Amino acid sequence: MSFVASSAKRSLAWAQPDDAVVASSPPASDRFALEATKDTRLAYVLTGDTKVDETSRAGLAGLGQILARRTSIEPGAPVGLDVERDELAFFPLIYWPMTDRQAPLSDRARARLNDFMRNGGTILFDTRDQNLSGIGGVGPGTQTLRGLVQGLDIPALIEVPADHVMTKAFYLLHQFPGRWEGGRLFVQKPDERVNDGVSSVIIGANDFAAAWAIDNTGRPMFSVVPGSARQRELAFRFGVNLVMYALTGNYKADQVHVDEILERLGQ
Amino acid sequence: MSASSIIWNPLLPVDILIAMAVLGGLVMLAGCFAPRPGLPAPGVVWRIAATAAVLCALANPSIVIEDRTPLTDIGLVVVDRSQSQTIGDRRVQTNAALSQVADWAASQTNFELRVVELPAPADARSPTGPSGLRDGTHLFEALDRALIDIPRDRFAGAMLITDGRVHDLPDNVAALDTDGPVHAVLTGARDAGDRKLTIVENPGFGIVGQTVRLTLRIDEPSAVRARQAQVTIRRDGAADGRTILAPVGVNHSIDLVVDRGGTSVFELSVGPGREELTQANNRAVVTVNGIRDRLRVLLVSGAPHPGERTWRNLLKADPSVDLVHFTILRPPEKQDGTPVRELSLIAFPYRELFEVKLNDFDLIIFDRYRRMGVLPSIYLRNIVNYVESGGALLEATGPEVTPATSLYRTALASVLPGEPTGTVTEAPYIADVNETGRRHPVTAALPGIGLAEDDTPDWGRWFRHVDARPKSGTVVMDGPDGRPLLILDRVGEGRVGQFLSDHIWLWARGFEGGGPHNELLRRLAHWLMKEPELEEDRLTATVRGDTIEIVRHSLAPDPAPVVVTGPTGETTTVTLEELGDGRAVGNMAVDETGIYRLDDGSRTAVAGVGTINPVEFADVTATDALLRPVAAVTGGGVNWLSESGPPDIRRVRPGRGLADGGAQKPSAGWLAFQRKGASAVTGVREMPFLPALVLLFAIGGLLLAAWRREGK
Numbered sequence: 001m002s003f004v005a006s007s008a009k010r011s012l013a014w015a016q017p018d019d020a021v022v023a024s025s026p027p028a029s030d031r032f033a034l035e036a037t038k039d040t041r042l043a044y045v046l047t048g049d050t051k052v053d054e055t056s057r058a059g060l061a062g063l064g065q066i067l068a069r070r071t072s073i074e075p076g077a078p079v080g081l082d083v084e085r086d087e088l089a090f091f092p093l094i095y096w097p098m099t100d101r102q103a104p105l106s107d108r109a110r111a112r113l114n115d116f117m118r119n120g121g122t123i124l125f126d127t128r129d130q131n132l133s134g135i136g137g138v139g140p141g142t143q144t145l146r147g148l149v150q151g152l153d154i155p156a157l158i159e160v161p162a163d164h165v166m167t168k169a170f171y172l173l174h175q176f177p178g179r180w181e182g183g184r185l186f187v188q189k190p191d192e193r194v195n196d197g198v199s200s201v202i203i204g205a206n207d208f209a210a211a212w213a214i215d216n217t218g219r220p221m222f223s224v225v226p227g228s229a230r231q232r233e234l235a236f237r238f239g240v241n242l243v244m245y246a247l248t249g250n251y252k253a254d255q256v257h258v259d260e261i262l263e264r265l266g267q
Numbered sequence: 268m269s270a271s272s273i274i275w276n277p278l279l280p281v282d283i284l285i286a287m288a289v290l291g292g293l294v295m296l297a298g299c300f301a302p303r304p305g306l307p308a309p310g311v312v313w314r315i316a317a318t319a320a321v322l323c324a325l326a327n328p329s330i331v332i333e334d335r336t337p338l339t340d341i342g343l344v345v346v347d348r349s350q351s352q353t354i355g356d357r358r359v360q361t362n363a364a365l366s367q368v369a370d371w372a373a374s375q376t377n378f379e380l381r382v383v384e385l386p387a388p389a390d391a392r393s394p395t396g397p398s399g400l401r402d403g404t405h406l407f408e409a410l411d412r413a414l415i416d417i418p419r420d421r422f423a424g425a426m427l428i429t430d431g432r433v434h435d436l437p438d439n440v441a442a443l444d445t446d447g448p449v450h451a452v453l454t455g456a457r458d459a460g461d462r463k464l465t466i467v468e469n470p471g472f473g474i475v476g477q478t479v480r481l482t483l484r485i486d487e488p489s490a491v492r493a494r495q496a497q498v499t500i501r502r503d504g505a506a507d508g509r510t511i512l513a514p515v516g517v518n519h520s521i522d523l524v525v526d527r528g529g530t531s532v533f534e535l536s537v538g539p540g541r542e543e544l545t546q547a548n549n550r551a552v553v554t555v556n557g558i559r560d561r562l563r564v565l566l567v568s569g570a571p572h573p574g575e576r577t578w579r580n581l582l583k584a585d586p587s588v589d590l591v592h593f594t595i596l597r598p599p600e601k602q603d604g605t606p607v608r609e610l611s612l613i614a615f616p617y618r619e620l621f622e623v624k625l626n627d628f629d630l631i632i633f634d635r636y637r638r639m640g641v642l643p644s645i646y647l648r649n650i651v652n653y654v655e656s657g658g659a660l661l662e663a664t665g666p667e668v669t670p671a672t673s674l675y676r677t678a679l680a681s682v683l684p685g686e687p688t689g690t691v692t693e694a695p696y697i698a699d700v701n702e703t704g705r706r707h708p709v710t711a712a713l714p715g716i717g718l719a720e721d722d723t724p725d726w727g728r729w730f731r732h733v734d735a736r737p738k739s740g741t742v743v744m745d746g747p748d749g750r751p752l753l754i755l756d757r758v759g760e761g762r763v764g765q766f767l768s769d770h771i772w773l774w775a776r777g778f779e780g781g782g783p784h785n786e787l788l789r790r791l792a793h794w795l796m797k798e799p800e801l802e803e804d805r806l807t808a809t810v811r812g813d814t815i816e817i818v819r820h821s822l823a824p825d826p827a828p829v830v831v832t833g834p835t836g837e838t839t840t841v842t843l844e845e846l847g848d849g850r851a852v853g854n855m856a857v858d859e860t861g862i863y864r865l866d867d868g869s870r871t872a873v874a875g876v877g878t879i880n881p882v883e884f885a886d887v888t889a890t891d892a893l894l895r896p897v898a899a900v901t902g903g904g905v906n907w908l909s910e911s912g913p914p915d916i917r918r919v920r921p922g923r924g925l926a927d928g929g930a931q932k933p934s935a936g937w938l939a940f941q942r943k944g945a946s947a948v949t950g951v952r953e954m955p956f957l958p959a960l961v962l963l964f965a966i967g968g969l970l971l972a973a974w975r976r977e978g979k
Binding site: 069120168244247258 | 728777
């Protein structure tokens with residue numbers, strides 16, 4: 001776990017003595033693998049922007065609490081990832097907020113990200129700029145994302161259809177708010193033959209982690225805009241559905257066939 | 268032998284000779300009729316003679332002498348050595364008739380006998396030619412092939428020594444043009460009775476668990492026909508079978524239960540009738556390919572986890588599987604008051620699944636399932652019954668196996684082969700296939716396993732292992748420190764697998780290059796569902812051409828040879844060669860159609876060589892009905908060895924009758940080959956007809972005589 005600059009040490013996913021923070025020697029990477037596979041863990045990409053990284057960590061931690069309280073998923077503490085160095089294969093879902101400090105990716109990182117997506121992983125890119133993009137305008141996060149995904153195998157995307165499994169993975173949802181609301185959410189065109197139809201890329205703009213983030217006292221760290229308890233609840237529900245989607249794939253979509261299959265049984 | 272003839276070989280062109288003859292003729296005529304006294308002129312006769320002699324010399328007559336060698340007449344005997352010719356004393360009759368013809372031929376001058384046996388004796392068979400296993404008697408094909416090599420002007424006739432059951436009679440017998448008689452010398456007895464069993468309709472395949480309808484028919488000549496006959500049906504070489512009564516002379520349908528996938532060999536036999544030529548056609552072998560209906564797999568995931576989609580990807584991609592998947596998304600204790608209409612949750616239909624429909628599932632997978640009150644214990648007891656009566660259960664254990672929540676603390680303990688010790692090891696290790704596993708079809712030769720037995724597979728590491736003490740079953744994969752990782756077991760009629768780690772998903776996600784998760788889980792699931800291809804202890808015999816390929820799967824090397832018993836009861840011992848992956852293989856050449864039984868002392872197998880209803884045995888009564896028209900068209904005759912004895916064989920000049928009474932007589936006493944008298948020219952000599960000196964004196968003498976006569 002040597003991937004965090006000292007200034008960002010508090011975004012370490014789990015406590016470690018400083019002397020263990022050395023180059024990724026085999027024991028260290030094994031320890032990382034062990035910790036990452038013990039429980040299901042949500043992961044986020046470290047951007048180098050301390051404030052954003054801390055928001056991501058707190059957001060995924062808050063979402064984890066909601067999951068543990070309401071569902072049978074009981075995730076471990078969130079993991080901050082250096083996409084240039086850390087093994088990505090352990091994580092079903094990686095949250096990646098866009099910041100203006102986002103550095104371009106190395107070829108190696110691009111290859112690792114492509115492998116991750118091909119093997120069934122999902123990345124949620126959050127441009128966090130829904131509040132900044134006017135009608136027809138393009139926000140700064142979106143511009144950053146456009147630069148970032150050069151060289152990544154991004155599939156053809158569509159806006160989440162009304163019957164998408166993400167609208168029914170746990171809660172029934174019709175909107176996907178975060179700190180902002182109204183931003184559009186894009187997914188890969190579902191194809192059940194590949195990775196159970198799970199989109200390898202999800203793109204939103206609503207600054208989701210900020211809506212999920214809770215501080216040490218359990219209180220929300222940011223107010224939601226325009227702001228209502230309902231909006232924050234729906235933001236959490238979206239988070240729950242998102243994680244369910246990443247873990248159970250198309251499960252809820254084919255449950256509509258279960259009655260039919262059960263009906264056929266024994267005939 | 269020689270023949271001679273005279274040819275003209277003029278020294279000058281014929282035109283000039285003609286001109287000279289005309290000129291000479293005119294001079295002679297002038298000599299005869301010129302207006303002069305004393306006509307005709309004296310000596311004109313001599314001059315005519317002299318002129319003629321000169322012309323004759325110039326025309327140069329020669330004698331040509333041809334040396335000729337007489338050619339033998341060729342007689343052909345086609346001997347039917349098909350399986351129906353082994354019935355009764357037909358073989359003896361055949362050999363006697365053949366040697367009689369051969370002896371006769373040896374006593375003839377200018378006669379050559381060619382003998383074609385069908386099928387050719389094994390040692391004379393060409394590798395590309397028809398094998399001895401070809402069904403049916405193809406005498407005309409052999410006849411045609413032999414005739415290609417016989418010049419028509421030497422073909423003296425053909426004799427077919429057969430029981431008359433020919434299966435390649437030309438469509439248009441009247442158009443047969445052989446330039447010689449085709450005689451039939453028939454073995455066997457006319458009007459012999461024989462009972463036979465025919466498969467009228469064989470469905471060929473059926474869905475496992477259902478029945479297929481097979482139609483058979485027992486035929487017997489009406490004179491001796493019984494009303495019913497006992498048919499015994501045995502499957503896969505079993506010593507005993509069930510017996511049914513079937514009516515004789517009509518089609519009769521029976522239902523066979525297809526109780527497993529893959530090939531089932533059914534052997535049907537009917538007892539001897541009042542008259543029997545052979546019992547070979549009282550049996551029939553039917554193979555029914557069991558096709559499995561879509562397999563119903565119930566996957567119950569205890570909670571959403573990263574490995575869940577590995578199962579889903581595998582089972583949803585498998586076209587033969589209908590997946591019913593339930594995940595406990597929310598345990599009963601986590602109620603948060605969200606209105607139901609905002610939730611996408613349904614109640615776990617456990618009564619439906621584990622009581623009403625339980626027995627319709629082919630496999631139940633508990634994927635990181637933990638006991639938490641969701642599933643009342645009565646349903647777990649149902650699962651025990653389900654397994655014992657033939658169901659399949661797979662438990663993939665995750666970290667939740669605390670003594671309090673383990674499925675082992677339920678009724679399922681009686682069917683699970685491994686008892687969790689409570690130790691969960693979280694350390695890197697490579698899931699390895701152990702020595703037994705390298706011979707088990709579920710884990711043998713997995714991609715990347717490494718060839719040598721002590722090779723470590725090049726698969727990505729796992730980080731969790733749930734320790735268990737194996738109580739029964741076979742451990743095929745090892746975790747850290749050689750602790751069991753995958754245990755397979757048979758319980759009652761059913762099967763159980765226990766995977767003592769949940770980390771196979773790391774292979775699916777490509778960690779450290781991943782591993783053969785799809786192949787392993789697919790084989791595991793299908794082994795549990797009794798896929799015959801994955802049986803770890805079995806003997807199989809596959810017929811390819813005229814070879815039986817024998818494969819034995821066994822978990823421990825077995826030196827026992829395989830004893831193969833052929834259709835006529837003779838045995839062959841085949842020693843198998845170990846391949847090192849649980850298979851031992853061997854081959855055996857076969858040259859008879861019928862059922863071969865294989866036995867290595869503990870395993871048996873059956874192979875049916877040849878077609879289901881061999882045409883060769885469809886009707887084995889000897890007959891002249893097929894060959895009599897052939898004899899009639901070609902001028903031959905029909906002889907029944909059993910009625911007139913071996914025929915007297917003769918040679919006759921062309922145009923004479925070739926058989927005793929022609930083809931009409933029921934059994935001809937004598938048969939004849941034609942004399943063709945063909946010969947070949949071996950040399951030609953040519954010599955002048957009139958020696959030059961003789962001519963010279965003749966011409967000179969004639970001129971002199973003419974001159975003297977004239978001078979008088």
